[in-house]
Structure formats: structure tokens, C-alpha cells
Amino acid sequence: MTERGFSRVRVDAFDEVPEHPGAPKPDPILVADGLTRRFGGLSAVAVDHLEIQRGAITALIGPNGAGKTTLFNLVTGFDKPNHGTWSFEDQRLEGKGAYQISRMGMVRTFQLTKALSRLTVMENMLLGATGQTGERFLGALIASLWRDQEAANRERAVALLARFNLTHMADEFAGTLSGGQRKLLEMARALMAEPQLIMLDEPMAGVNPALAQTIIGHVRDLREEGLSVVFVEHDMDVVRTVSDWVVVMSEGSVIAEGRHSSVVANPNVIDAYLGAHHGTPLDREEQDRQLAEADAVITAEGEAS
Amino acid sequence: MDIQSIIQNGVESAIGRDAIVYALAAIGLNVHFGYTGLLNFGQVGFMAVGAYGVSISVLEFGWPLWAGVLLGVGAAVVLALLLGLPTLRLRADYLAIVTIAAGEILRFTFRAAVLRDFTGGSNGINGFADDFYRPNPLGTGDYGFWRIRFSQNQLWVILVGWTLVALAVLLVWALMRSPWGRVLKAIREDEDAVRSLGKNVYSYKMQSLILGGVIGAVAGMMLSISAQSVQPDNYGTATTFFAYVVLILGGTARILGPVIGSIVFWGFLSVTETVLRQAVDQKYIPNSIMNSVQVGQVRFMLVGLGLILLLVFRPQGIFGDKQEIALAAR
Numbered sequence: 269m270t271e272r273g274f275s276r277v278r279v280d281a282f283d284e285v286p287e288h289p290g291a292p293k294p295d296p297i298l299v300a301d302g303l304t305r306r307f308g309g310l311s312a313v314a315v316d317h318l319e320i321q322r323g324a325i326t327a328l329i330g331p332n333g334a335g336k337t338t339l340f341n342l343v344t345g346f347d348k349p350n351h352g353t354w355s356f357e358d359q360r361l362e363g364k365g366a367y368q369i370s371r372m373g374m375v376r377t378f379q380l381t382k383a384l385s386r387l388t389v390m391e392n393m394l395l396g397a398t399g400q401t402g403e404r405f406l407g408a409l410i411a412s413l414w415r416d417q418e419a420a421n422r423e424r425a426v427a428l429l430a431r432f433n434l435t436h437m438a439d440e441f442a443g444t445l446s447g448g449q450r451k452l453l454e455m456a457r458a459l460m461a462e463p464q465l466i467m468l469d470e471p472m473a474g475v476n477p478a479l480a481q482t483i484i485g486h487v488r489d490l491r492e493e494g495l496s497v498v499f500v501e502h503d504m505d506v507v508r509t510v511s512d513w514v515v516v517m518s519e520g521s522v523i524a525e526g527r528h529s530s531v532v533a534n535p536n537v538i539d540a541y542l543g544a545h546h547g548t549p550l551d552r553e554e555q556d557r558q559l560a561e562a563d564a565v566i567t568a569e570g571e572a573s
Numbered sequence: 574m575d576i577q578s579i580i581q582n583g584v585e586s587a588i589g590r591d592a593i594v595y596a597l598a599a600i601g602l603n604v605h606f607g608y609t610g611l612l613n614f615g616q617v618g619f620m621a622v623g624a625y626g627v628s629i630s631v632l633e634f635g636w637p638l639w640a641g642v643l644l645g646v647g648a649a650v651v652l653a654l655l656l657g658l659p660t661l662r663l664r665a666d667y668l669a670i671v672t673i674a675a676g677e678i679l680r681f682t683f684r685a686a687v688l689r690d691f692t693g694g695s696n697g698i699n700g701f702a703d704d705f706y707r708p709n710p711l712g713t714g715d716y717g718f719w720r721i722r723f724s725q726n727q728l729w730v731i732l733v734g735w736t737l738v739a740l741a742v743l744l745v746w747a748l749m750r751s752p753w754g755r756v757l758k759a760i761r762e763d764e765d766a767v768r769s770l771g772k773n774v775y776s777y778k779m780q781s782l783i784l785g786g787v788i789g790a791v792a793g794m795m796l797s798i799s800a801q802s803v804q805p806d807n808y809g810t811a812t813t814f815f816a817y818v819v820l821i822l823g824g825t826a827r828i829l830g831p832v833i834g835s836i837v838f839w840g841f842l843s844v845t846e847t848v849l850r851q852a853v854d855q856k857y858i859p860n861s862i863m864n865s866v867q868v869g870q871v872r873f874m875l876v877g878l879g880l881i882l883l884l885v886f887r888p889q890g891i892f893g894d895k896q897e898i899a900l901a902a903r
Contacts, residue, residue, distance in 0.1 A: 366769065368771075375769060378769070385900045386900050398771050404753065408754065411747075456768050458769070458770070
């Protein structure tokens with residue numbers, strides 16, 4: 269581990285960006301407007317305006333149920349919004365299917381890793397490559413049409429597997445990988461599709477701390493290669509180390525945006541995580557009333573059993 | 574016990590018409606279920622449109638056989654589109670429900686009295702396959718070795734049938750080793766992951782449904798042509814389930830699984846029948862336990878028992894990979 273680990277590369281692009289929800293960015297790659305998704309009466313996502321800066325690492329945080337994954341699903345075409353528009357690289361995405369959006373260069377991973385169990389790790393990787401002649405029905409029948417392309421893809425896959433420490437597993441079924449290795453495979457597989465923007469849904473959830481550090485390193489490397497990264501994460505230490513910009517969601521809306529240091533000091537964010545009344549001392553009367561209530565409940569339960 | 578006739582009947586069944594028909598039907602199902610994970614419970618529907626497509630176009634339209642075959646294939650494509658368009662966007666179980674219903678709807682339609690002029694109603698259609706037997710280069714007579722004998726027409730069916738099986742196997746092999754086949758297998762594992770990598774999952778599932786359906790239609794054609802007759806009640810749900818038995822016996826998602834499965838299934842069925850029949854005739858099994866009429870049912874019970882044992886001791890089938898099955902169960 270050299271300095272690459274934790275020295276912070278500053279992205280100057282954010283110097284002029286005001287720190288409020290919906291802040292305009294100098295060179296946005298993804299722009300969403302009035303994106304709304306309701307499940308029955310519940311408004312899971314209601315984002316007025318959001319811009320994601322190109323070439324930066326944007327962290328999307330928020331308490332459970334804030335709508336982070338739903339927002340991911342909406343912009344990547346895995347779910348349809350009730351209202352709203354959004355565009356990627358200035359191309360409108362309304363009505364586009366998930367596979368079309370992926371082909372345009374926005375590739376996502378999943379919170380619950382989707383390793384393709386009964387395919388080998390190498391097959392998982394090769395699946396990620398785009399524009400394969402051999403994936404067309406008629407092209408598939410004549411091996412000479414796709415053999416060269418397949419060899420070239422395999423070469424890229426070998427390099428990526430080496431980078432993600434999966435070389436020794438290349439010929440094993442992906443179902444035999446550990447949870448952490450699956451996370452790595454999913455990232456590597458997404459990179460096979462050569463995205464411009466990679467959307468990582470909790471890439472470090474459930475992996476051991478050492479591997480989490482490795483993944484942080486990989487996420488940084490992606491930015492160094494010129495990719496834009498959006499990732500959902502709960503661990504604020506991780507967010508602090510790796511993100512250039514933080515977007516905070518709560519109850520479906522973006523409630524704050526900014527650099528890590530300013531976002532964590534934002535009272536709205538603290539309220540969203542801890543509840544609006546945290547820290548206010550109870551007065552004597554209120555405390556007595558709550559204790560009496562609790563007593564009553566305990567007594568009632570005792571009598572019932 | 575007459576061991577010779579047990580072997581004779583066993584071998585004749587193992588390479589005979591039924592083995593061919595179910596091998597083809599199961600190859601189609603293997604594309605659907607084994608490789609793509611599509612739960613098609615109406616393979617018999619594809620077989621029926623193939624069979625009726627040929628027979629109606631030859632007998633009612635007066636078309637040559639090859640045109641009838643093309644019509645049968647076309648009908649299978651249309652059926653796949655009809656079944657797939659509404660259901661392939663939904664969860665896997667919807668396709669299962671729709672296909673099992675479609676198979677029955679087709680059977681009832683073909684045997685409906687109002688369509689008797691076209692389909693022959695419950696009598697079906699007979700004697701339309703002369704075109705098939707005319708190019709038979711074999712002279713009249715008996716062919717075979719030892720006690721296993723076939724007439725020239727039976728042998729012609731067997732030769733053409735196994736050639737078709739070989740071609741279907743070759744086609745599926747060529748496709749499944751290709752990136753196209755890799756996409757199908759990936760869809761079987763997790764559709765959303767495949768979608769996230771820019772593949773049009775819906776289109777692939779449709780292609781798979783059509784391919785397997787067309788192979789099923791060819792199975793139906795072989796069944797009807799070899800018998801020179803189409804009977805609607807040969808196309809009931811049991812046919813689909815036998816095809817599944819054949820597939821699972823041989824091993825799903827294995828190129829030769831359906832072929833070996835079919836040979837073993839029909840061979841086993843014939844051997845158990847001959848053994849039981851002889852045992853009953855020669856009073857090894859007293860009539861108080863089983864009479865010769867019950868042999869037909871009992872052999873299916875034995876097949877069921879065999880299947881249960883297979884699933885307990887060798888869930889991957891003859892050719893399957895145990896590790897793969899274990900991963901699927903996760």
C-alpha cells in the first residue's frame with residue numbers, strides 16, 4: 269500500500285459549487301429533474317433536481333428507507349418513475365429500458381450481489397463485454413465470426429481479474445465465491461462493459477474491513493481512469509475517505525449536498541439520522557409521564573401472561 | 574423368464590419412435606428450462622401445432638410435405654410469440670401457467686366437433702405422410718439383426734428421426750458454446766444482472782422460446798408422420814411431463830442429456846413392462862396381487878419410484894454436475 273491508499277486527490281470541479289440540494293455542477297454527466305416514484309401513498313423518491321459531476325466520486329447517503337436504492341433503480345431503468353425526466357450525457361432516458369441505459373454507458377451493481385452462480389467467474393466477466401457478434405443468434409452459429417472478439421475480451425477479462433485478485437478463481441463457478449469476492453466480481457464485470465458512469469449500490473456492505481479498504485482503493489482507481497462513480501454507502505468513515513461530493517437523501521428527497529465536512533455538520537442531516545428531537549433534555553414532567561406509561565405497559569403484559 | 578424377448582423389446586423401444594420423439598421434445602425443453610430457466614409446461618402444444626400443421630396442410634390444403642413442415646415450424650414460431658409476448662416480461666411462474674393452459678386449449682380446439690372438417694375432431698387425421706415414405710430408399714422387407722427386426726418404413730422413420738436428433742443436438746451444441754448461449758445461461762441465473770450489462774433479456778428469452786418450441790414442433794411432426802396419424806389425445810399434458818422426466822433423467826443443461834435420458838426412459842419402461850407381463854403370465858406374481866391388465870399402470874409406478882430414487886441419489890441426472898445442482902439450490 270503506497271500513498272495511493274489515503275492521500276486525498278482533490279477534484280477542483282467542486283470549488284465553485286454551492287453546497288445546497290440541487291446544486292448545479294460545472295460538467296454534469298447525469299441530471300435528474302422532478303423524479304418521483306410512489307408506492308401506493310408512500311413517496312419513495314421525490315427528487316426536485318440533482319446533478320452528478322463527471323469524473324468525480326459522489327457518495328449517496330441517507331438513513332434506511334431514504335430511497336437511495338429506489339433512485340438507483342429509477343435512473344438505471346430498473347424501475348419507472350411516476351413523473352420526472354432525467355438524462356445521461358445529455359441524452360434523455362425516459363422510456364429507455366435498463367439494457368439500453370447500460371449500453372449508453374451507465375452501468376450499475378446491486379446491493380444484494382448478483383453473481384451468476386452456475387457460470388464460471390470467467391464466463392461472468394465475458395458476459396460483461398458489449399457489442400459481441402457471438403451474442404447474436406445467427407452470428408453465434410459460426411464460431412469463426414466471434415472467436416477473435418472473444419479472445420480479445422478474454423484478454424481484458426484476465427487483466428481485470430488480476431487487478432481484482434480473482435485470477436485463481438477464474439475457472440470456478442461464481443457460486444463458490446465468498447461474499448467479498450462476489451462484490452469484487454460484480455465490479456470487475458461491470459467494468460467489462462466499459463462504462464462512463466458506474467453506479468455501485470453498497471459496494472462494501474457485508475465485507476470484512478480489510479477487503480473494504482481494497483474496494484475503496486478500486487473505487488479511487490476508477491476515478492483516476494476518468495470514470496464517474498456514484499456509490500451508496502452507510503459507513504461515514506468510508507464516505508469521508510473516498511468521496512469528492514456527498515448527496516444526502518431522507519424520505520425520498522435530497523436534503524443536503526456538499527463536501528463531507530460540511531454535510532456532517534448540517535443540522536438537517538443530523539436530524540435525518542438521529543431524529544429531530546435528539547439531544548433535547550427531557551423536563552421532569554415529561555420524564556415522569558414516559559416512565560408511568562412504560563410501567564403501565566409492563567404491568568399489563570405481566571397480567572396478560 | 575424369456576430374457577431374449579425382454580432385451581429385444583427393450584432395445585426396440587430404446588431406439589424406436591417414442592425415444593426419438595421424446596428426445597427431440599426434451600432437447601427443446603432443455604433450451605427452455607435447462608439453459609434459459611423458462612418453465613415451459615406446454616411443450617406438447619408446440620408438438621401439436623407441428624403435427625397438425627403438417628397433416629392439415631398435406632391433407633386439407635393438398636400441399637407437399639415439405640411445405641407442411643414449413644407451416645408446422647411457422648405455427649410453432651407464432652405460438653411461441655403468442656405465449657411469450659405477454660408473459661416473458663413477468664415472473665417465471667406466469668409462463669408456466671400460461672403454457673400449461675395453452676397446451677390444453679390447443680388439444681381441446683383440435684378435437685372440437687365444429688372443426689371436424691379441418692382437424693378430424695377426436696378421430697384426428699390419418700394417412701397424410703405418403704410423401705415421407707416415398708423417398709425411402711430401402712426395399713420392402715425386414716431389417717435388423719438377431720431378433721430385433723424393423724420393417725422398411727419403421728427403419729426409415731428411425732434413420733430420419735435419429736438424423737434429426739443429431740442435427741438438433743449439433744445446433745444446440747453450437748449455440749450453447751457461443752456467447753449467445755452464455756447469455757441464456759446467465760438469464761437462468763439472474764435476469765437483472767444480465768440486464769444491467771446491456772443485454773436485451775426479453776429478446777433472448779423470446780429467441781429461446783422460439784428455438785425450443787420449433788424443436789418441439791419437429792418432435793410432434795415425427796410422432797404424427799411415423800404413425801401416419803394425428804390423434805388429439807396423444808397431445809395431453811402427460812406428454813410434456815414425460816419430456817421433463819426424460820430431460821431430468823438425462824441431466825438438464827447437458828447437450829446429450831435429453832437424448833440419453835430418452836433412450837434410458839423408454840428402454841426402462843419397456844423392460845419393466847415385459848418383465849411384469851411375463852411374471853404375471855407365468856404366475857410368478859399371483860393374480861390376487863396383479864393381473865395382466867394392471868401391468869401398464871404398475872410399470873408407471875415403478876418409473877415413479879425410479880425417479881424418486883434418482884432425485885435422492887443422483888439429482889443431477891445421468892450427465893449432470895453435482896456441484897452445479899448444489900449451487901442451484903442456494
